[in-house]
Amino acid sequence: xxxxxxxxxxxxxxxxxxxxxxxxxxxxxxxxxxxxxxxxxxxxxxxxxxxxxxxxxxxxxxxxxxxxxxxxxxxxxxxx
Numbered sequence: 001x002x003x004x005x006x007x008x009x010x011x012x013x014x015x016x017x018x019x020x021x022x023x024x025x026x027x028x029x030x031x032x033x034x035x036x037x038x039x040x041x042x043x044x045x046x047x048x049x050x051x052x053x054x055x056x057x058x059x060x061x062x063x064x065x066x067x068x069x070x071x072x073x074x075x076x077x078x079x080x
Contacts, residue, residue: 003066006043007072007073008069009040012041012051012054012065015055016041023037023038030050030054031053032053040054
């Protein structure tokens with residue numbers, strides 16, 4: 001079990017979409033560039049401050065998103 005940046009990014013994207021936010025809107029809330037948020041959502045390893053900032057803007061704890069990503073990884077492994 002390790003950190004899966006792709007699943008973490010997918011969980012962030014889903015949270016953003018659930019809030020009906022565009023990348024531009026989330027960038028405005030966080031102060032991060034659209035490209036850095038997009039990279040994070042696409043599985044490029046985020047820095048802790050950026051991941052925490054995005055989660056805060058989405059109204060969710062970073063630990064919750066990490067747990068969601070871990071559960072998805074566990075489910076994928078179990079399905080194999």
